[in-house]
Amino acid sequence: MKVAIIGGGLAGLTAAAYLSEQPNTEGVLFERSPQLGGRAFTYEKAGFTLNYGAHAIYGLDRHTLSVMERELHLRFGSKQVDKRKVMYEKGEHLTPAPLDFRNLVKTDILSGMQKIRFVGEITAIIANIHQIKHYATLGDYLAESGAAEDVKELWEHLVCSNFFITPEDARRVPGSVISEYYHNLFLSSRPVNYVLGSWAVITDQLRDKIQLAERWSIAMQEGVDGIQYDHGKYVLKTKAREEAFDRVVFAMPVQQVVKLLRGTPWEPFLEPYEHNSATEVMVYDVGLSHVVARPFSYISDMNHKMFISDVSATDHTLVPEGGQLLQGIAYLSDENASGQGDRKAYLEERTQQMEALFDRHYPGWRDAVAVKRVSKKAMVQSVKNVAGNKLLPIRIENMPFYFCGDGCEGKGELAERAFSSGRLAAELLAKELARV
Ligand SMILES: Cc1cc2nc3c(=O)[nH]c(=O)nc-3n(C[C@H](O)[C@H](O)[C@H](O)COP(=O)(O)OP(=O)(O)OC[C@H]3O[C@@H](n4cnc5c(N)ncnc54)[C@H](O)[C@@H]3O)c2cc1C
Numbered sequence: 001m002k003v004a005i006i007g008g009g010l011a012g013l014t015a016a017a018y019l020s021e022q023p024n025t026e027g028v029l030f031e032r033s034p035q036l037g038g039r040a041f042t043y044e045k046a047g048f049t050l051n052y053g054a055h056a057i058y059g060l061d062r063h064t065l066s067v068m069e070r071e072l073h074l075r076f077g078s079k080q081v082d083k084r085k086v087m088y089e090k091g092e093h094l095t096p097a098p099l100d101f102r103n104l105v106k107t108d109i110l111s112g113m114q115k116i117r118f119v120g121e122i123t124a125i126i127a128n129i130h131q132i133k134h135y136a137t138l139g140d141y142l143a144e145s146g147a148a149e150d151v152k153e154l155w156e157h158l159v160c161s162n163f164f165i166t167p168e169d170a171r172r173v174p175g176s177v178i179s180e181y182y183h184n185l186f187l188s189s190r191p192v193n194y195v196l197g198s199w200a201v202i203t204d205q206l207r208d209k210i211q212l213a214e215r216w217s218i219a220m221q222e223g224v225d226g227i228q229y230d231h232g233k234y235v236l237k238t239k240a241r242e243e244a245f246d247r248v249v250f251a252m253p254v255q256q257v258v259k260l261l262r263g264t265p266w267e268p269f270l271e272p273y274e275h276n277s278a279t280e281v282m283v284y285d286v287g288l289s290h291v292v293a294r295p296f297s298y299i300s301d302m303n304h305k306m307f308i309s310d311v312s313a314t315d316h317t318l319v320p321e322g323g324q325l326l327q328g329i330a331y332l333s334d335e336n337a338s339g340q341g342d343r344k345a346y347l348e349e350r351t352q353q354m355e356a357l358f359d360r361h362y363p364g365w366r367d368a369v370a371v372k373r374v375s376k377k378a379m380v381q382s383v384k385n386v387a388g389n390k391l392l393p394i395r396i397e398n399m400p401f402y403f404c405g406d407g408c409e410g411k412g413e414l415a416e417r418a419f420s421s422g423r424l425a426a427e428l429l430a431k432e433l434a435r436v
Pocket of ligand 1: 006007008009010011012030031032033036037038039040052053054055056057058222223224225251252253256260281283378379380381404405406407413414415416418
């Protein structure tokens with residue numbers, strides 16, 4: 001059985017690594033760009049190791065990556081972000097983020113009575129008896145909850161931080177998604193970790209595994225431009241070849257799948273997924289020649305909905321000796337502005353707010369910049385997990401393909417959704433192969 005996997009990001013690499021262990025399969029992983037990793041691509045600049053998409057793992061002990069570590073024998077180190085140095089800024093005031101009971105006692109985000117209420121909410125989520133799972137959205141739950149404004153604001157802010165979205169979008173996240181996500185996170189003993197050395201530590205091992213499998217190969221810089229059905233096979237076209245396969249796994253953002261299948265007999269099946277919106281943020285990475293200040297590991301500006309992580313405070317392997325790597329992320333509203341000019345002004349305003357946040361907490365950073373990367377529109381998740389959007393299933397009825405990626409159904413959000421859907425696609429395909 002010959003399998004094609006289109007896309008060499010986290011999802012495609014995961015699916016290929018699992019399938020390469022299957023007897024009686026052979027395959028090709030197609031990647032159109034010169035490097036693997038997709039949005040989790042890692043690169044070196046002036047001694048700094050930067051990721052395009054950051055490598056924080058939420059709830060590592062309950063994360064799909066830990067399952068893959070066991071099943072695929074991956075080896076990687078990780079380090080927990082120091083919870084005592086995770087702060088929220090509200091108004092002019094700095095206070096500990098209520099990440100655990102010790103921080104919750106110390107934080108000024110909630111008053112005494114509201115702290116008791118919030119502990120009750122956490123306990124109910126952990127016990128899986130919280131009513132939120134019965135509500136269509138977080139907003140619907142909050143409207144009926146009778147909670148004080150500060151508790152509502154805290155819920156919204158948590159969802160903003162974990163899903164990389166604005167408060168308006170946070171209110172649209174389905175109650176069942178919130179319940180499952182925070183059940184895992186609140187039960188985790190390792191809530192926020194970095195993979196030491198960045199995503200490359202994972203993607204290199206997945207690549208090696210695929211390349212070591214005798215009947216599998218990776219085709220770099222070979223974008224798939226077309227696909228057609230011919231005598232029971234699927235013929236993929238790239239600039240370099242036309243090759244027939246028995247099965248195809250699409251491991252790319254939903255928007256790109258829709259584009260690739262436009263004009264084919266399969267186009268109508270994707271119609272329900274065509275209008276999904278993606279989660280996009282502004283990213284402001286700076287590598288500094290020396291540590292200008294180290295007041296926190298993470299500072300979240302509640303007023304402007306943006307945060308800065310001192311990535312090198314947790315993962316010192318990413319910087320040259322004495323250097324500092326800071327990553328700023330600003331959540332973005334959808335393109336609600338009436339014209340291009342408005343959007344440009346909005347993004348400019350967000351940039352200025354971000355620079356002001358750097359100025360407040362990292363004075364002198366401007367003079368120490370060795371590396372800088374600003375992206376005003378980076379796709380964090382190809383389908384924003386909010387009401388109105390529809391995640392792509394791993395299989396669609398009457399469609400002969402498999403799908404995986406961070407816009408597909410699976411466990412978790414962001415990279416975990418890419419890993420978990422890649423693993424699931426491989427599992428379903430292996431079951432089908434066993435039946436055949
Ligand atoms: C700024 C930012 C910060 C982030 N922070 C975190 C974080 O802290 N924690 C976390 O868990 N996640 C984070 N993420 C999210 C994470 O990076 C993504 O969820 C994940 O990388 C998505 O992987 P994927 O395989 O689904 O898709 P992609 O990475 O998009 O992979 C798809 C691949 O398919 C290839 N491709 C597309 N079309 C074709 C074609 N026709 N032929 C061949 N190849 C094709 C592309 O080149 C690409 O390599 C962040 C993302 C960003 C942008």
